[in-house]
Amino acid sequence: MASKSSTRTSPDKQRKLLASHKTEGNSRRPPPLQISKTSKSEPVTPRELPKGAPQVVAKQVSVETIENKKHSPSSLVDKLNSSLSLGDPKRLPDDLSAVVIGTKNLPEDGGDQEKKTSDQGVSPASAKVSDGASSLAKTSGSAKVSERADFVESGKSSICRGSTSSDVSDESTCSSLSSSVNKPHKANDIRWEAIQAVRSKEGVLNFGHFRLLKKLGCGDIGSVYLSELRGTKCYFAMKVMDKTSLASRKKLLRAQTEREILQSLDHPFLPSLYTHFETEKYSCLVMEFCPGGDLHTLRQRQPGKHFTEQAVKFYVAEVLLALEYLHMLGIVYRDLKPENVLVRDDGHIMLSDFDLSLRCAVSPTLVKSSAPESELLRKNPVYCGQPACIEPSCIQPSCVVPTTCFGPRFFSSKSKKDRKPKNEMGNQVTPLPELIAEPTNARSMSFVGTHEYLAPEIIKGEGHGSAVDWWTFGIFLYELLFGKTPFKGSGNRATLFNVVGQPLRFPETPVVSFSARDLIRGLLVKEPQHRLAYKRGATEIKQHPFFEGINWALIRCASPPEIPKPVEFERMSSPTVSSSDKANGAGSAAYPDQNNYLEFDFF
Numbered sequence: 330m331a332s333k334s335s336t337r338t339s340p341d342k343q344r345k346l347l348a349s350h351k352t353e354g355n356s357r358r359p360p361p362l363q364i365s366k367t368s369k370s371e372p373v374t375p376r377e378l379p380k381g382a383p384q385v386v387a388k389q390v391s392v393e394t395i396e397n398k399k400h401s402p403s404s405l406v407d408k409l410n411s412s413l414s415l416g417d418p419k420r421l422p423d424d425l426s427a428v429v430i431g432t433k434n435l436p437e438d439g440g441d442q443e444k445k446t447s448d449q450g451v452s453p454a455s456a457k458v459s460d461g462a463s464s465l466a467k468t469s470g471s472a473k474v475s476e477r478a479d480f481v482e483s484g485k486s487s488i489c490r491g492s493t494s495s496d497v498s499d500e501s502t503c504s505s506l507s508s509s510v511n512k513p514h515k516a517n518d519i520r521w522e523a524i525q526a527v528r529s530k531e532g533v534l535n536f537g538h539f540r541l542l543k544k545l546g547c548g549d550i551g552s553v554y555l556s557e558l559r560g561t562k563c564y565f566a567m568k569v570m571d572k573t574s575l576a577s578r579k580k581l582l583r584a585q586t587e588r589e590i591l592q593s594l595d596h597p598f599l600p601s602l603y604t605h606f607e608t609e610k611y612s613c614l615v616m617e618f619c620p621g622g623d624l625h626t627l628r629q630r631q632p633g634k635h636f637t638e639q640a641v642k643f644y645v646a647e648v649l650l651a652l653e654y655l656h657m658l659g660i661v662y663r664d665l666k667p668e669n670v671l672v673r674d675d676g677h678i679m680l681s682d683f684d685l686s687l688r689c690a691v692s693p694t695l696v697k698s699s700a701p702e703s704e705l706l707r708k709n710p711v712y713c714g715q716p717a718c719i720e721p722s723c724i725q726p727s728c729v730v731p732t733t734c735f736g737p738r739f740f741s742s743k744s745k746k747d748r749k750p751k752n753e754m755g756n757q758v759t760p761l762p763e764l765i766a767e768p769t770n771a772r773s774m775s776f777v778g779t780h781e782y783l784a785p786e787i788i789k790g791e792g793h794g795s796a797v798d799w800w801t802f803g804i805f806l807y808e809l810l811f812g813k814t815p816f817k818g819s820g821n822r823a824t825l826f827n828v829v830g831q832p833l834r835f836p837e838t839p840v841v842s843f844s845a846r847d848l849i850r851g852l853l854v855k856e857p858q859h860r861l862a863y864k865r866g867a868t869e870i871k872q873h874p875f876f877e878g879i880n881w882a883l884i885r886c887a888s889p890p891e892i893p894k895p896v897e898f899e900r901m902s903s904p905t906v907s908s909s910d911k912a913n914g915a916g917s918a919a920y921p922d923q924n925n926y927l928e929f930d931f932f
């Protein structure tokens with residue numbers, strides 16, 4: 330799979346790698362934004378909007394700090410730190426003291442970030458709101474913008490359903506509590522069993538139990554390594570975060586948000602957090618490894634740099650289920666883009682990267698809506714009565730109400746035109762319920778996301794909720810189909826203006842079905858309240874004709890468009906990787922010395 334950076338590189342090589350990785354030349358998008366504070370900055374005011382753009386009076390959310398998730402190559406390169414040989418697991422935590430993760434040496438005050446504010450044309454503000462890590466704070470001398478009451482500050486308490494931290498955290502003394510009880514999808518997972526076996530034998534897991542094989546990439550808050558649970562041939566992606574660096578860059582809360590969200594997940598298209606442990610210096614998340622790379626990279630390899638409509642249908646359907654599940658847990662994802670959709674070894678997808686997510690309260694509701702009078706029923710919802718069964722694609726026997734909760738198709742509650750004729754509905758006599766899992770009351774004032782994917786309401790500073798995920802879903806669908814995003818401008822600022830003011834247009838080629846374009850049109854409605862899925866979330870989208878024929882309940886048994894080549898883990902850990910292998914990238918992570926050590930950089 331494509332990694333964002335590599336191991337064992339000289340500072341020079343590292344510099345090139347970094348530069349190529351971060352620039353458009355490598356067709357990587359600029360990093361996502363997170364504005365977490367407010368003060369003075371350039372507003373997106375009506376007079377600045379392009380001709381013909383709607384005259385928007387932005388709610389004055391000002392910006393003091395823009396947290397770019399990844400820093401510029403130049404700032405990073407100059408801060409490159411020493412690499413380290415890892416070998417004796419017992420020594421690891423101490424040895425790592427010489428290593429810096431993240432951008433520890435960057436200015437802590439966000440000085441360079443302040444500069445970016447004006448580049449990005451963000452509204453000024455008089456309030457400070459942060460919720461990438463879901464924090465909320467007052468601003469001195471300025472108005473206070475508060476989140477809605479149902480918003481839960483992350484890092485303080487999680488309202489997510491699912492497993493508790495004791496399931497996966499080895500910080501806790503309750504490691505023996507871990508089981509797949511709260512993660513039914515893990516019941517037959519050998520990696521889960523391997524972790525449990527070590528736990529029950531040794532108590533707590535730590536660095537020493539893992540062998541790092543290859544650097545898979547690095548993000549703003551840590552680096553991700555392919556690692557093996559020693560002696561098990563079970564492989565994981567381990568995200569290693571330097572706690573001091575996180576603290577100095579005020580990103581502890583973001584890291585905590587990500588960890589808490591990961592802990593709460595148990596879904597086929599979302600990451601499994603197998604364990605989490607802390608050393609004095611590091612916080613480590615052990616997750617499922619996806620060898621297929623991300624959809625951004627995969628798209629570049631397609632003819633015409635876009636997927637076929639059939640492939641797109643598969644990927645977006647899986648992403649839709651993942652988003653639906655997140656919304657049911659009260660998590661607004663906010664960072665959907667192909668780079669964050671990883672491909673598993675079986676070709677199915679895994680949505681990753683939760684540090685920009687927003688958490689809020691939600692009550693998934695099962696509504697009997699098959700009758701045409703679904704509007705009436707929506708006003709008088711019929712509850713499922715099985716609050717534990719909130720998994721839309723649940724086909725596990727452990728799901729106690731599978732037949733009543735989730736049929737393979739829902740009835741359409743859309744217009745007559747979109748509805749199937751009665752005879753095509755088969756013999757569904759009993760009304761099928763509709764699951765409404767939309768945290769419609771979620772509200773955030775943060776400016777987070779990736780320019781080309783930012784929803785208009787985020788740019789305008791109007792406050793946003795779960796509908797931003799349906800906007801990004803529309804952009805995502807567009808990009809996979811057409812090989813580009815719809816509102817990209819000559820620069821970030823132009824892109825933001827286009828998102829707010831330019832109408833949606835489709836290129837003539839590639840030729841894309843009417844239903845695909847219709848779905849995109851429904852999703853890329855600038856006013857969130859008129860956007861498809863605004864009220865009933867994923868349920869509305871699933872019923873769109875674009876997804877005709879999709880068996881939602883069994884999609885994870887469907888054949889993926891592409892299955893990644895098997896990874897030769899053994900070869901990676903082999904001490905005898907040839908230099909030519911290394912030159913062409915194969916086994917580049919293997920450390921060819923007798924100790925099987927892996928040298929790697931944290932930055």
Ligand SMILES: Nc1ncnc2c1ncn2[C@@H]1O[C@H](COP(=O)(O)OP(=O)(O)OP(=O)(O)O)[C@@H](O)[C@H]1O
Binds near residue numbers: 398550552568671684
């Ligand atoms: N489970 C995984 N399997 C395979 N590769 C992964 C996995 N998780 C992350 N990666 C790789 O590591 C890279 C860094 O991931 P990470 O989540 O730390 O950063 P990011 O996606 O850039 O986001 P952020 O900056 O918010 O941390 C990813 O871009 C991806 O290529």
